[in-house]
Amino acid sequence: MCDRLYELIDPDLIPENPYLLLTPGPLSTTKGVRSAMLKDWCTWDEDYNNVVQAIRTELVSIGSKTNDYTAVLMQGSGTFSVESALQTLMPDDGHTLLVLANGAYGERMASIAEYASIPVIKQTALEMKTFCLESLEQTLQEHPSITTVAVVHCETTTGVINPIEAIGKIVKKYDKLFIVDAMSSFGGIPIDMDALDIDVLISSANKCIQGVPGFGFMLFKKKVIRQCKGNARSLSLDAYDQWEVMEKGHGKWRFTSPTHVVHAFSEALIELTLEGGVEKRNARYRANQLLLVEGMEALGFECVVERSLQSPIITSFYSPKESHYNFEIFYANLKEKGFVIYPGKVSNIDSFRIGTIGDVYPEDIVRLLDAVKEAIFW
Ligand SMILES: *Cc1c(COP(=O)(O)O)cnc(C)c1O
Numbered sequence: 244m245c246d247r248l249y250e251l252i253d254p255d256l257i258p259e260n261p262y263l264l265l266t267p268g269p270l271s272t273t274k275g276v277r278s279a280m281l282k283d284w285c286t287w288d289e290d291y292n293n294v295v296q297a298i299r300t301e302l303v304s305i306g307s308k309t310n311d312y313t314a315v316l317m318q319g320s321g322t323f324s325v326e327s328a329l330q331t332l333m334p335d336d337g338h339t340l341l342v343l344a345n346g347a348y349g350e351r352m353a354s355i356a357e358y359a360s361i362p363v364i365k366q367t368a369l370e371m372k373t374f375c376l377e378s379l380e381q382t383l384q385e386h387p388s389i390t391t392v393a394v395v396h397c398e399t400t401t402g403v404i405n406p407i408e409a410i411g412k413i414v415k416k417y418d419k420l421f422i423v424d425a426m427s428s429f430g431g432i433p434i435d436m437d438a439l440d441i442d443v444l445i446s447s448a449n450k451c452i453q454g455v456p457g458f459g460f461m462l463f464k465k466k467v468i469r470q471c472k473g474n475a476r477s478l479s480l481d482a483y484d485q486w487e488v489m490e491k492g493h494g495k496w497r498f499t500s501p502t503h504v505v506h507a508f509s510e511a512l513i514e515l516t517l518e519g520g521v522e523k524r525n526a527r528y529r530a531n532q533l534l535l536v537e538g539m540e541a542l543g544f545e546c547v548v549e550r551s552l553q554s555p556i557i558t559s560f561y562s563p564k565e566s567h568y569n570f571e572i573f574y575a576n577l578k579e580k581g582f583v584i585y586p587g588k589v590s591n592i593d594s595f596r597i598g599t600i601g602d603v604y605p606e607d608i609v610r611l612l613d614a615v616k617e618a619i620f621w
Contacts, residue, residue: 245297245509248290252278262578263607266585267399267427267557268321268449269456270601272511276454279510280503291502292494294509299489301512305521306429306436306444306462313468315461315486318501321426321447323480324459326355328422328443329393330475331482332467333361338390341366341382341419343374343410346400347588348424352393359476364389370398370589371548373405376413383417391442393422397432397554400588401547402596404428404554411439420467426450426459427556431528431600433521442467448504451524451556451600454511457504528555531599531608538612539597542619547587547594556600557585562593563619570595576618582611 257274264271284291299314306312317324329352333340340361342353345368356363366382368374374394383389392414397404407423414421420442425434429444431451436444446452447459461482463471468486475481479498488497518524532555536546539560547559562568570586573595577584587594599608 245294245301245512247510247513248294248506249279249282251275252281254278262581262583263603263611264583264601265598265603265611266583267596267598267600268447270449270453270598271603272453272455272507273514273602275514276507276510279506280455282506284502284506286500286502287495291505292492294505295489295494295496295500298505298509298512299494302460303462306434306441309437311464311466312436312462313465313486313490315463315468315482315489316496316500316505317459317461317480317482317485318457318496318498319459320456321445321450321459322351322355324445324447324461325352325424325426326359326477327459327475327480327482327485328445328461328463329355329361330359330477330480331471332391332420332422332443332474333359334474335476337362337388339364339386339388341386341389341392343368343379343392343394343405345373345403345405346370346395346398348395348398348400348426352395352424362388370401371403371552373403373552374410376409379410380413380417383413383419389419391420391422393424396423396425396434397428397556399427399557401559402554402557403548403552404432407434407439411441415440427600428554430515430521430524431556432525432554436462448508448511451528452508452511452515453601454508455504457501458508525555527604528599530605531555531603532558534605534608535597535599535611538608539615542612542616547589547592557596557598559587559589559592559594559596562587562595573618577611577614580614580618582614
């Protein structure tokens with residue numbers, strides 16, 4: 244477990260949040276996490292580097308029981324880490340990346356590849372569905388130039404959870420590298436990186452670990468990252484270089500690091516342990532989501548995603564059909580009552596989303612449902 248370098252501040256002295264963020268990140272954090280940001284810290288001395296090293300060790304231990312993985316932290320939002328991982332993993336010699344895309348984040352990985360001139364093949368699925376495994380197998384047979392397959396675990400666009408176990412089995416049957424964008428699931432849904440034989444997993448500070456935005460991280464298989472020197476087409480996003488400096492400098496970042504965010508994240512990891520780890524956090528998120536769906540269905544709302552594919556992270560609901568429904572007004576009414584929800588992102592479907600992650604508990608969902616009932620003005 245990470246150590247605290249400071250005394251926790253009396254929670255009564257920390258301001259309350261104006262509203263609860265029911266979004267997939269940034270999300271509502273605890274007072275402990277916010278209080279960790281009240282001091283300024285040096286970016287390179289030993290105390291700070293020790294915090295960084297403890298974070299790296301803890302992140303690896305959340306995903307793996309072996310000594311096979313290493314964590315690289317990267318400044319920026321989650322997308323910066325996805326871009327960093329793809330650039331660093333894919334050499335510049337015609338190796339092809341297969342991206343499985345059933346939403347905006349899968350599509351974004353394909354765009355990242357195009358920007359970096361990485362040859363990319365995209366296999367899509369409908370946004371409310373997941374991928375056809377036979378087609379995946381066929382694509383891998385037809386295109387021997389594919390060396391690497393990337394998939395989003397929880398597609399935050401819809402809330403669909405993609406079956407990374409089944410997908411990973413096929414990827415490994417054909418001996419390809421396996422990249423998982425677990426941005427919105429790592430820390431909130433158990434992921435056994437050893438069993439899944441994941442080569443790189445990517446996530447960020449402000450999702451299920453419940454930190455604040457400012458950096459992302461990549462969990463690389465050690466034997467994979469060792470082969471990646473010189474691949475990146477970008478200096479700042481070179482994950483190999485960042486890793487090498489973190490290893491040799493025992494927790495040193497190459498460039499200015501988000502010191503406040505790192506301390507907040509360290510506190511968030513302590514709180515994850517105190518909550519009982521990923522299983523317990525997952526149980527809380529599931530309880531939130533089940534209560535949300537039950538209550539919303541009782542109010543006449545309908546889910547976009549079928550139950551078997553629905554994650555506990557975020558849920559898409561069809562917008563009510565009444566002609567005078569207006570998302571902006573609904574949103575403003577809920578915000579006034581202390582809840583911020585999210586617009587929908589499914590193409591061709593009028594919908595909105597409600598996240599169930601962060602410092603959010605079933606009691607909050609009960610209050611939200613009351614607020615939704617009152618905000619129904621149509
Ligand atoms: C949040 C998220 C990202 C990264 O988004 P940023 O806005 O760059 O933080 C990437 N993939 C998924 C699935 C996400 O949920």
